[in-house]
Amino acid sequence: MEKLDQVLFFTLEKSIKTYRQFAQRQIDKAGIDITIDQWLVLKSIQDWPDISQHQIAENVFKDFASVTRMIELLVKKEYLQREFHKTDRRRFNLIITKKGQAVIQKVIPVITANRKQALKSLTKAEIENNKVFLNQIIENCKPE
Amino acid sequence: MEKLDQVLFFTLEKSIKTYRQFAQRQIDKAGIDITIDQWLVLKSIQDWPDISQHQIAENVFKDFASVTRMIELLVKKEYLQREFHKTDRRRFNLIITKKGQAVIQKVIPVITANRKQALKSLTKAEIENNKVFLNQIIENCKPE
DNA sequence: GTACTTTTGATGACATATCAACTATAATTG
């Protein structure tokens, strides 16, 4: 098999893993009790009030079961509250608490700095090209 | 913050996740009882006889604890055997069983096909450029 | 030769991912 192919997927894996570890380290250093993914979930809820958990899962590209568990943890951390939905008893309203709002805001500059550092010396054109390339992989791997 | 930056990391994450899910589906379809990562671990042992678990962890870019657990599962699946190391009682010899050898061989064409499909319509130059880009991210995110 | 440091690998506890199965509720069909 082509060595380059195999090395590419390994590098893809390593790059996102390295970025996530780096990003999480910075968040921990800032003394904030949240993971990157939890923040993404909270951000999703903030950006789309009245969002369903299914929709959150799609937005952040995660399994329904994982999202349920993450929401459970966010409730436990008091960043989120579950309320009964007004009209649909299958659903919950997910309300970001004041504590949750504060955490979202506190993390934003850390994440901005993380991304800036991660993309140091990479041009907008290179970033755009890379995105197009990755989207092609996503397209190629979709189930029929 | 730059929207493009944020979208890039999301796309990076989504692309590797989509690839892994696709690749695992193909392995399952082929009726082979192994995960991509388990295969990588086995392959590492095959390529470097007498390798230590620490070295395996570095090769496949995984946590020591994760590698220990994966090896435990590979032993349980009878793809691997642990033997006492000849000269160093802290270590084990990891022996690939016949069953393990067979599985490694059986998976290779599936993985080759997976990669080929994932990289459909992407040129060698694009692949090479992407690798260089991703390696820059890895470099940027390394601990000091 | 002893004390100290480093290495090797395991384990516990917790978080997340995956797959499958489940319950309750809403929507649709005839």
Next chain:
DNA sequence: CAATTATAGTTGATATGTCATCAAAAGTAC
């Protein structure tokens, strides 16, 4: 209106990732 189908979310079991801690054994320093 009742039966059926679809949706929303949960839960169990298992695999992997992370962090911290541990014990045993090898290596190093004096």
